[in-house]
Structures are given as structure tokens and as C-alpha cells.
Amino acid sequence: MQSASSRGGTHSAKLNADDQPFTDMSTSRKADATSRLRDAMTSFRFNRRAFAATALTLAALGLTASKEVREPDDLQPDSEFPKGFRWGTATSAYQIEGATQEDGRGASIWDTFSRLPGKIRDGDNADIADDHYHRYKEDVALMKALGVSTYRFSIAWPRLFPEGRGAPNPKGLAFYDRLVDELLANGIMPFATLYHWDLPQALQDRGGWESRDTVEAFADYAGFVAAKLGDRVGHFFTLNEMRTFIELGYGNGSFAPGLVLPKARLYQARHHAVLGHGLAVQAVRANSRGNIKVGMAENIMTALPAVETLKNIHAAELATREMNAAYLTVMLEGRYTDAYLAAAGADAPRFTEGELRTISTPVDFVGINVYAPGAYVEASDAAPGYTAIPLPRSYPHMESRWLTFGPDTLYWAPRQVARLWGVKDIYITENGTSAADQPAADGKVYDIDRVMFLRQYLAQLRRATSEGVPVRGYFVWSLLDNFEWLEGYSIRFGLHYVDYLTLKRTPKLSASFYKKVIARNALV
Ligand code: FCB
Numbered sequence: 001m002q003s004a005s006s007r008g009g010t011h012s013a014k015l016n017a018d019d020q021p022f023t024d025m026s027t028s029r030k031a032d033a034t035s036r037l038r039d040a041m042t043s044f045r046f047n048r049r050a051f052a053a054t055a056l057t058l059a060a061l062g063l064t065a066s067k068e069v070r071e072p073d074d075l076q077p078d079s080e081f082p083k084g085f086r087w088g089t090a091t092s093a094y095q096i097e098g099a100t101q102e103d104g105r106g107a108s109i110w111d112t113f114s115r116l117p118g119k120i121r122d123g124d125n126a127d128i129a130d131d132h133y134h135r136y137k138e139d140v141a142l143m144k145a146l147g148v149s150t151y152r153f154s155i156a157w158p159r160l161f162p163e164g165r166g167a168p169n170p171k172g173l174a175f176y177d178r179l180v181d182e183l184l185a186n187g188i189m190p191f192a193t194l195y196h197w198d199l200p201q202a203l204q205d206r207g208g209w210e211s212r213d214t215v216e217a218f219a220d221y222a223g224f225v226a227a228k229l230g231d232r233v234g235h236f237f238t239l240n241e242m243r244t245f246i247e248l249g250y251g252n253g254s255f256a257p258g259l260v261l262p263k264a265r266l267y268q269a270r271h272h273a274v275l276g277h278g279l280a281v282q283a284v285r286a287n288s289r290g291n292i293k294v295g296m297a298e299n300i301m302t303a304l305p306a307v308e309t310l311k312n313i314h315a316a317e318l319a320t321r322e323m324n325a326a327y328l329t330v331m332l333e334g335r336y337t338d339a340y341l342a343a344a345g346a347d348a349p350r351f352t353e354g355e356l357r358t359i360s361t362p363v364d365f366v367g368i369n370v371y372a373p374g375a376y377v378e379a380s381d382a383a384p385g386y387t388a389i390p391l392p393r394s395y396p397h398m399e400s401r402w403l404t405f406g407p408d409t410l411y412w413a414p415r416q417v418a419r420l421w422g423v424k425d426i427y428i429t430e431n432g433t434s435a436a437d438q439p440a441a442d443g444k445v446y447d448i449d450r451v452m453f454l455r456q457y458l459a460q461l462r463r464a465t466s467e468g469v470p471v472r473g474y475f476v477w478s479l480l481d482n483f484e485w486l487e488g489y490s491i492r493f494g495l496h497y498v499d500y501l502t503l504k505r506t507p508k509l510s511a512s513f514y515k516k517v518i519a520r521n522a523l524v
Pocket of ligand 1: 092095240241244299369430477484485493
């Protein structure tokens with residue numbers, strides 16, 4: 001992909017509203033006027049002043065700007081988000097912190113996995129990552145400049161319990177104390193994720209999520225964090241994307257710990273993850289003095305109606321419920337669907353009624369990570385009531401092949417969560433895109449594809465909130481470029497560009513877009 005600057009340099013000559021108006025229409029000036037007009041049309045600063053200047057430019061070309069058409073800088077009455085809507089950014093410990101050997105942190109399964117030859121693109125690892133462990137103040141300042149009111153980060157379990165359980169490591173806890181205090185001092189509300197995939201290696205050595213011990217250890221660790229940080233952190237997410245770390249880590253082996261388990265063991269690991277969630281919800285509540293809210297951050301697999309008819313809309317809801325049977329559905333309904341158990345047959349997880357009650361311990365909110373559409377469906381008269389339509393080869397995607405471009409996923413996902421399970425408080429815990437970001441000649445990063453992506457997805461989220469879907473907040477993935485798992489540093493998701501040689505952070509064009517959205521609490 002070419003950089004923005006190599007596509008005709010449209011960013012190098014931004015329209016300056018203070019320029020003199022044209023009086024002469026010599027050929028070169030006419031060409032100049034045309035290019036100024038083009039600049040104005042493509043500039044992200046196409047605001048009132050730019051519009052006025054454009055009118056002058058049009059006049060110079062012998063054209064008139066229509067007064068009937070609203071100026072693009074006007075706040076459209078139907079573009080606002082609900083009052084009190086929380087805007088935030090999201091990160092995870094392993095992807096940004098670095099300092100993996102510092103202050104007594106234990107090894108995690110990702111430290112081990114990333115050392116295996118050929119697993120991570122270019123042989124990268126997260127030993128330094130964004131060095132957030134040392135630069136957290138600078139990163140909080142970036143958030144403050146954006147104007148976010150919330151920040152979703154994760155706590156590294158092996159920093160607090162190097163062996164997964166046993167004696168806590170005070171230096172590890174001290175880091176999160178400092179981070180939380182810095183956020184609060186800057187008026188940013190911390191939302192903490194307890195598990196974003198960096199399982200202590202010591203627990204993996206004893207079976208990881210295959211073992212019931214890990215489940216219990218997770219609940220103990222969750223209770224410990226709530227007791228220590230719960231006076232300042234009011235919102236906790238238990239586990240991030242159970243589907244991803246179980247299916248990829250224990251199912252196809254592409255993620256840490258790299259296991260390819262037979263079905264029965266895989267289904268049991270799934271069951272342990274949701275059980276860990278339920279026990280952690282209880283442990284957080286039992287160990288907090290204040291009014292702590294707790295939920296999960298799951299990557300819902302969303303079925304979208306191929307064409308918006310009532311029949312298809314209902315079929316899509318059925319499909320979503322079934323596609324999430326092992327995760328969101330059991331957490332919110334307290335039962336595995338009949339179809340899930342029937343399909344699993346002899347491989348079905350072993351569980352008790354008591355465990356199902358624990359798994360479905362009521363949550364205060366549901367967090368969903370929303371990126372790509374899971375499936376497009378049409379209603380069918382035959383069981384199970386829907387048919388899935390495969391994506392054609394030409395279906396568009398972003399820089400990451402997996403990130404197919406389906407903005408309406410951000411409409412249907414929260415809507416279905418509200419309709420299927422009566423959820424009253426929903427957070428979009430992740431949404432964002434990779435892009436082939438490259439600094440232009442002027443040092444700036446013009447990620448217009450990310451701006452396009454965010455604008456289109458947010459328009460669909462606004463459709464949802466305007467119809468009463470109870471979405472309370474939205475977190476962009478991610479605050480800054482970071483270690484993107486198997487892709488290492490080759491794939492960038494940040495609103496801020498990170499130069500991995502100097503670790504310098506530079507706000508991208510998308511950061512200025514998001515800042516404007518936040519300031520107006522509206523789509524811009
Ligand atoms: C999500 C992960 C997050 C990041 C984004 C791109 O699945 O939770 O860590 O990798 O995808």
C-alpha cells in the first residue's frame with residue numbers, strides 16, 4: 001500500500017483561510033485554484049473557515065457555493081451520542097508494558113511462546129513493547145490530550161503473582177497503584193481487565209485452563225486485585241475474549257500455549273474459562289468495599305441479517321445465540337444450548353448445575369469486542385431457522401485479512417445482546433482497525449482508512465443508541481501501536497504511531513478525528 005504522501009501530496013499544501021482571494025484567472029492560477037479546492041475537499045480540517053475559503057475559490061472559478069447545503073462543520077442534530085456516554089481507549093498489559101523481566105515479574109505463556117522459532121512474525125517478542133511500564137505518564141498524557149474519560153487496561157497476572165498463586169509481588173502491584181493514581185489525577189476513570197491472555201507460565205506447567213486449579217487461582221488473584229485496587233478502580237472485566245484464547249491457544253495451537261487438544265479436552269477448557277469468569281465475578285464482589293461493577297469483555301460472534309427483513313433479523317438473533325453457546329450464551333443464560341450439547345456428543349464438557357449457576361452469576365454489564373461480522377444469515381424454514389451466506393472473495397477487508405469491513409456489526413452486536421439477554425448496560429470494550437501506517441514526509445501519519453473505519457462503525461453504533469440500545473461507552477483499540485500477538489510489530493492498531501526504534505509516540509490523523517468526536521459527543 002502506498003503512503004498518503006505518495007498519492008499526489010494532497011496533505012502537503014493545506015488550505016490556508018488567510019490566503020488572499022483570487023482576482024486573476026490566469027491558467028496557472030486556475031490550476032492553483034483547482035488544487036486548492038481539491039485540498040479543501042480532502043482536508044480533515046474542512047471546517048467553517050475552510051468552507052468560506054472554498055467559496056472564494058469557487059468564485060474564482062466562476063462557480064457559486066450553494067447556500068442550501070449545510071456546512072459540514074455544523075453539528076447535525078441526529079449525530080449525538082447519549083449524555084454521559086463514556087469515550088475511551090483500550091490496551092493490554094502484554095502488548096504495551098515491556099519490562100517483562102523487571103521488578104520480580106514471573107514468566108507468562110506469551111514469553112515462552114514468543115521464544116519458539118517461527119511463531120511470531122519477524123521473531124519479535126514483547127520484552128520492550130511500548131515500554132509503557134516506564135512511560136505510563138506520557139501515555140496518560142496522550143489520553144488526556146485526546147479527552148477520553150475512561151481507559152481500559154489489563155493487569156499482568158504474573159507481575160502480581162509470579163508463580164500464579166502464593167506470595168504476591170509488592171513491586172508488581174506498586175506499578176498498577178502508580179498507573180491508577182496517574183489516571184485519576186488526570187480525570188480518567190480506570191477500567192481494569194484481569195486477564196488479557198498472559199497466563200503465568202507456572203500455571204500452564206500444571207495444565208493451564210485445562211486444570212480446575214487455574215480456575216481457582218484466577219478467582220484468588222481477582223479477589224486480591226479487587227481488595228487492593230477496588231478503592232480506586234470502579235469497573236473490572238474478568239477475562240478478555242475467552243473465545244480467542246481458548247480456541248486459538250488450546251484448539252488450533254496458533255496462540256500461546258500452542259496446544260491442539262482433542263475435542264473433549266478443548267470443551268473442558270472452554271468450560272473452565274467461563275467458570276473462571278463466574279468465580280472471579282464473585283471474588284471481586286466479595287473483596288471490594290466500594291461499589292464495584294464487574295462484567296466480561298467477550299468477542300461476541302455476531303450474525304447479521306443479509307437483508308434487513310423482520311424474518312432475517314430474528315434468524316440472525318437465533319444464529320448469534322447459537323454461535324456463542326460456549327461463551328456469552330452460557331454466561332448470560334446459565335445453560336448450554338441443546339444444539340451445542342448435541343453437537344458435542346460424547347465430547348461435551350462435564351459440569352454440574354452448581355457450576356452453571358456460578359458461570360451465570362449476574363454481571364453489572366456486558367463488554368463486547370466488536371470488529372468483523374461473524375456471519376451473514378437469511379431466515380430458513382428448516383432447522384435451525386437460518387442459513388449462513390459465505391463471504392464472497394471480493395468482500396472488503398482492512399489491513400488485517402481477518403478484519404472484514406462490516407460497520408453494521410457495531411449496530412447488530414449490542415442490539416442483539418440487549419434483545420437476546422435483556423442486558424441493561426453494554427460497553428464496546430474494543431473496536432478499531434489495523435492500517436498500513438507510515439509517517440509522511442512532514443512526519444505526520446495520515447491514516448484516512450482508520451478514520452473511515454471509525455466513522456462508519458460509529459455511525460452504526462449511534463444508530464443503536466438512538467434506538468435505545470443501552471450502550472454506555474466505547475473503547476478504541478488501541479491507544480497506541482503495540483505488540484499484535486502473532487503479527488508482532490508489523491501490524492499497527494493505534495491512534496498513536498510508535499516508532500519502535502525511539503519509542504516516540506505521534507498522534508495519527510485518527511487521533512484528531514477521535515478527539516473531535518469526544519469533544520462533541522457526536523459523530524463528526
Ligand atoms: C483483539 C484482542 C486485542 C487485539 C485486537 C486487535 O482480539 O483482544 O488484544 O489484538 O484484537
